[in-house]
Amino acid sequence: MKSLLEEFKAFLMKGNLVTMAVAFVIATVFAALVKALVADLITPIIALIFGQPDFGALSFTINSSHFYYGDFINAAITFLSVAAAVFFFVVKPYESFTARFAAEDTSVKACPECTSTIPAAAKRCPQCTAVLAS
Numbered sequence: 001m002k003s004l005l006e007e008f009k010a011f012l013m014k015g016n017l018v019t020m021a022v023a024f025v026i027a028t029v030f031a032a033l034v035k036a037l038v039a040d041l042i043t044p045i046i047a048l049i050f051g052q053p054d055f056g057a058l059s060f061t062i063n064s065s066h067f068y069y070g071d072f073i074n075a076a077i078t079f080l081s082v083a084a085a086v087f088f089f090v091v092k093p094y095e096s097f098t099a100r101f102a103a104e105d106t107s108v109k110a111c112p113e114c115t116s117t118i119p120a121a122a123k124r125c126p127q128c129t130a131v132l133a134s
Contacts, residue, residue, distance in 0.1 A: 030082070030085075031082060034078055034081050034082045034085065035078050037081065038074065038077050038078045038081055039074065042077060042081070043055060043074065043077070046077075055070035055071070055073045056068070056070045056071045056074055057070055058070025058073065107119065107120055108120055109122075111125040111127065111128060111130060111132070112130070113125060113128050114127050114130070116128070118132075
């Protein structure tokens with residue numbers, strides 16, 4: 001019987017756990033990079049247009065309570081930047097890659113009469129009963 005320590009070591013060495021840990025570390029560093037991009041490049045460009053150099057200082061007060069909505073604007077810009085980067089640099093290339101290398105399923109075919117999906121070995125369509133050419 002394996003000891004608890006050996007089982008824990010086997011759990012840690014599973015491929016999917018290690019892959020997820022690497023992805024988490026890369027995502028954390030990527031988030032810091034995007035936050036710096038927003039704070040150091042995008043926010044100053046927007047400030048040129050609207051004249052406010054730091055969104056973090058934007059606030060309003062109601063009954064002695066301060067609401068710092070400028071920090072929320074910075075976080076929203078960061079979120080949209082990360083979402084756009086992930087979509088355009090991860091999701092779309094991955095979809096393109098998988099579509100290019102996806103093997104066509106040869107176990108099914110389309111019926112020429114009703115266009116339903118039927119087994120490739122079928123001699124007659126079960127949907128419209130059309131006789132199929134071999």
